[in-house]
Amino acid sequence: MVVLTEIMPHIRLSDSQTAPYALLPGDPARLDRIASHLTNVEQLAYNREYRSIKGFYHGVPVMAVSTGIGGASAAIAVEELSRIGVRGMIRIGSCGALKKGIRLGDLILVNGAVRDDGASSSYVDSRYPAIPDTGLLIACMESARALGATAHVGIARSHDSFYIDEEEKICAYWSGKGVLGSDMETAAVFVTGGLRGVKTASILNTVVEFEEELTEQINSYTDGESAMMRGEQMEILTALEAFVRMDQSES
Ligand SMILES: O=P(O)(O)O[C@H]1O[C@H](CO)[C@@H](O)[C@H]1O
Ligand SMILES: O=c1cc[nH]c(=O)[nH]1
Numbered sequence: 001m002v003v004l005t006e007i008m009p010h011i012r013l014s015d016s017q018t019a020p021y022a023l024l025p026g027d028p029a030r031l032d033r034i035a036s037h038l039t040n041v042e043q044l045a046y047n048r049e050y051r052s053i054k055g056f057y058h059g060v061p062v063m064a065v066s067t068g069i070g071g072a073s074a075a076i077a078v079e080e081l082s083r084i085g086v087r088g089m090i091r092i093g094s095c096g097a098l099k100k101g102i103r104l105g106d107l108i109l110v111n112g113a114v115r116d117d118g119a120s121s122s123y124v125d126s127r128y129p130a131i132p133d134t135g136l137l138i139a140c141m142e143s144a145r146a147l148g149a150t151a152h153v154g155i156a157r158s159h160d161s162f163y164i165d166e167e168e169k170i171c172a173y174w175s176g177k178g179v180l181g182s183d184m185e186t187a188a189v190f191v192t193g194g195l196r197g198v199k200t201a202s203i204l205n206t207v208v209e210f211e212e213e214l215t216e217q218i219n220s221y222t223d224g225e226s227a228m229m230r231g232e233q234m235e236i237l238t239a240l241e242a243f244v245r246m247d248q249s250e251s
Contacts, residue, residue, distance in 0.1 A: 008080035011052060011065060012045040015084040019054055019061040021243040022081055023236070024074065024091045026185060028066040034092075034236050038062065049073055057240040060247045067091075071119030071158060071188030078192040078200070088136060088199045088246050090239040091189050094232075095156060095181035096208035098174055104209060104224045105231030107151040107238065108180050109140050110202040113187040114157040116170075120191035130158070130190040133199035136246060140201050143241035149234040154180040156204060158187035171210075181206065199246070203238055205231035 005014035023034055028051040035041045038055025045052050049068025056062065065081060067074040078089060095108060102108070113130040115121065120130060137153075144151040157174045159182055164170075171182065186202040193200030207228050 008084060010047060010076050011050045011080045012047040013052060013080070013084055017044055017054065018084040018086060019063040020086065021060065021062045021088045021246070022086045023062065023064040023239050024067050024077060024089050024189065025064065026067055026069055026093050030092070030232070031064050031066060033232060034064045037236060037240060050077060058244050060244050062240065062243055067185060070160060070184050071117035074185035075119045075123070075188045075192045078189055078196065078198060082196045082198045086198070088243060089189065089193060090136070090140070090200070090242060091186055091202040092235045092239050093183050093185060093202065093204050094207040095183040095204035097181050097206050097210040098157065098171055098179050099181070100210055102152060102180060102206055102210065103150070103227065104206055105150070105227035105234075106206045107144060107149050107231060107235055108156060108204040108206065109137065109144060109151050109153045110156045110186050110204060111137060111153055112155045113190055113202070114155065114174060114179060115187045115191070116157055116159045117184065117187050118160055119188040123191055123195060128191060128194070130187040131194070132190055132201040133193070135249070136199045136201040136242060139242035139245040140203060140238055142245065144234070144238045147234060147237055147241065149238055151238075152180055154178070156180060156186050156202070157182045158184055160184065175210065201242065203235040205235045
């Protein structure tokens with residue numbers, strides 16, 4: 001008997017292609033850098049913003065699926081991946097810092113997100129918290145420490161646009177409340193993951209510093225490009241090592 005498995009409409013994957021863990025970058029191009037850390041890499045699908053690969057990291061099967069820009073497409077990815085059996089998902093994204101002293105390439109391990117996006121609001125009342133799975137966050141913290149990454153643990157703000165008239169004022173407001181950085185997908189990933197029983201975490205690589213003094217900016221930008229690339233490598237490795245820890249703790 002031939003068993004037909006359902007292909008998800010956006011990610012174009014079925015449960016025959018799945019893995020228990022998935023990295024969720026926004027940018028499809030980031031998959032090539034992820035692939036260099038995996039063995040037996042298979043290209044799976046590429047539909048719209050959703051590009052996917054599968055491979056192994058220290059024997060643990062892992063997928064990477066890009067989610068594009070914004071909470072709406074990230075929520076679709078979490079939904080469809082959970083339907084094909086993915087149990088742990090870590091967003092590996094880029095962010096702008098909202099706190100002085102967070103440098104290019106520093107990581108933010110997000111322990112909660114301000115829900116300034118539309119996607120998470122369409123799911124559930126805004127009093128529902130956008131938080132990661134505690135165990136997976138701890139695994140990310142332990143992995144970052146073991147790798148020697150510069151990592152800050154704290155709150156991110158997820159938004160829907162860079163280009164609104166009040167952008168600067170809004171960033172200053174949330175900076176004043178102790179928020180560390182801004183991205184566009186973390187809140188949607190946390191809320192949909194929480195509602196669907198998926199363990200999620202989010203690791204953000206700083207690509208824009210916050211209101212640094214000019215001399216500090218000049219010093220950091222001389223080495224800016226390579227610092228950001230190192231940050232991206234570090235977030236990928238931190239997430240992969242966290243999945244190994246999750247796999248060990250569950251077996
Ligand atoms: O680098 P990624 O993961 O795409 O993340 C950030 O970059 C994009 C904006 O430039 C948004 O998706 C934002 O969240
Ligand atoms: O400043 C930034 C950089 C990346 N992503 C954001 O959401 N903001």
